[in-house]
Amino acid sequence: MRDWVRRIAEKGPKSLGDKFVALILAFLSLGYRFGFWVRQIYFEKDWIKRKRLPITVISVGNLTWGGTGKTPFVKFLASRLDLMGKKVLILTRGYSHDEVREYEIACPQAVIGVGKNRYDVALKKLSRELPDIAVLDDGFQHGELYRDLDIVLINGICPFGQGHLIPWGSLREPLSQLSRGQLFVITHADKISENQKSEIQNVLRRYAPNADVIEAAHVPVRLFRAKDGRELETGFIRGKGLISVSGIGFPDSFNESLQSLGGEVRRSFEFGDHYSYSSKELEEVRKLKDSSLAQEIVVTEKDYLRAPELLTEILDPLVLSVQIKIISGEKILNDRLHRLLAR
Numbered sequence: 444m445r446d447w448v449r450r451i452a453e454k455g456p457k458s459l460g461d462k463f464v465a466l467i468l469a470f471l472s473l474g475y476r477f478g479f480w481v482r483q484i485y486f487e488k489d490w491i492k493r494k495r496l497p498i499t500v501i502s503v504g505n506l507t508w509g510g511t512g513k514t515p516f517v518k519f520l521a522s523r524l525d526l527m528g529k530k531v532l533i534l535t536r537g538y539s540h541d542e543v544r545e546y547e548i549a550c551p552q553a554v555i556g557v558g559k560n561r562y563d564v565a566l567k568k569l570s571r572e573l574p575d576i577a578v579l580d581d582g583f584q585h586g587e588l589y590r591d592l593d594i595v596l597i598n599g600i601c602p603f604g605q606g607h608l609i610p611w612g613s614l615r616e617p618l619s620q621l622s623r624g625q626l627f628v629i630t631h632a633d634k635i636s637e638n639q640k641s642e643i644q645n646v647l648r649r650y651a652p653n654a655d656v657i658e659a660a661h662v663p664v665r666l667f668r669a670k671d672g673r674e675l676e677t678g679f680i681r682g683k684g685l686i687s688v689s690g691i692g693f694p695d696s697f698n699e700s701l702q703s704l705g706g707e708v709r710r711s712f713e714f715g716d717h718y719s720y721s722s723k724e725l726e727e728v729r730k731l732k733d734s735s736l737a738q739e740i741v742v743t744e745k746d747y748l749r750a751p752e753l754l755t756e757i758l759d760p761l762v763l764s765v766q767i768k769i770i771s772g773e774k775i776l777n778d779r780l781h782r783l784l785a786r
Contacts, residue, residue, distance in 0.1 A: 445715055452613045453604045465611065472611035479608070479616060486586050494562045495589040497569065498532070499576045499783060502590040504583025506621060507604050507613040509716050510693025511596035512630040512661060512767060514542055514745070517580050518549040519767040520594075523776075524576060525552050529784065532574035534561040536581065538717055541749035548748075562588050576784070583623070584615060592783055595624035598693060599631045599658075602643050621650035626779055631696055632658035632770060655779065657772025663700045665764035669747060669755040680761065681705030684737040688728055688760065690718030690746050697743055700765055709737050720750055725757040732758075 448468065456465040485491045503520060505511040521531045533550065537543050537557035546555050554572045558564040565577055565588075579585060583595055597603075604613025621627075627647050629640065644656055666675045685706045689697045694713040701708055712728055714720070732740055740760040747754055747762045754760060769776060 468611040500590040502579040502582030511598045515767045521550040529575040532577040544748040599635045633660040686737045690714035
């Protein structure tokens with residue numbers, strides 16, 4: 444049912460059954476919209492006070508419910524700020540262990556703060572550490588904390604999910620809230636046409652005419668065997684039949700990465716974001732490989748870090764890591780960061 448709802452929300456209804464479900468989702472969306480506007484009134488009336496940290500805060504967020512690449516971009520941004528000589532505090536709600544573990548591995552020099560109340564978490568970290576700048580993970584809807592720069596990620600392949608609010612569409616806020624964004628990053632930009640990019644930029648200019656827009660791609664950078672951590676060339680999977688297993692926000696991007704490396708995805712198991720795997724489910728995947736359907740099972744790094752022992756014991760998969768790469772607008776991003784840090 445979850446996958447069904449997601450497909451309708453992101454791609455629209457196709458069948459008569461889809462249209463019936465879409466009517467129900469549209470009704471539920473009205474309740475979500477009401478809750479959103481009540482929250483907005485609280486902020487406009489100043490009944491919810493926005494708190495300010497004593498250090499610069501950059502928010503990385505999105506307008507939709509997932510799959511834009513927030514975690515890879517936060518890792519990329521933290522690394523970029525580290526190269527600029529800044530001690531970074533990453534503030535994350537920590538929906539699951541895998542996300543936090545990714546930050547710990549990819550950003551060893553950064554301070555990681557985990558908790559729902561990002562302001563209190565930050566103050567505790569600031570009392571013991573000396574970070575120069577905070578990066579707020581999934582912060583676009585976190586109105587309680589003041590930020591100096593709002594970076595909003597847009598999934599180029601599925602940018603606005605039919606333009607409807609959750610659960611009828613994939614929008615967490617109305618499109619008008621794009622006006623709060625100051626820097627937009629179109630991710631998966633290498634997978635879309637120039638016309639598609641222009642359509643997205645037209646929407647962004649309509650709501651945020653003074654904001655900057657840059658483009659990014661998800662690039663496979665590392666492949667290793669889960670069982671022993673042995674590093675392999677990413678080209679190792681070229682020509683091989685693969686079974687992909689992923690529990691991420693936008694599984695299509697994972698399969699496309701495998702195909703871009705020359706792999707043949709013969710079966711794809713797609714679970715919800717931050718999904719907790721069961722032994723029974725993974726055994727079914729292994730049986731398919733044992734039946735010679737494919738030569739290798741490949742999982743995302745995020746999934747591996749969520750359940751390394753279980754995945755290794757049952758599947759012994761290959762693990763693929765991807766990173767964000769700026770493909771257009773590198774100077775825009777650097778100028779923004781330099782101006783921000785010069786304050």
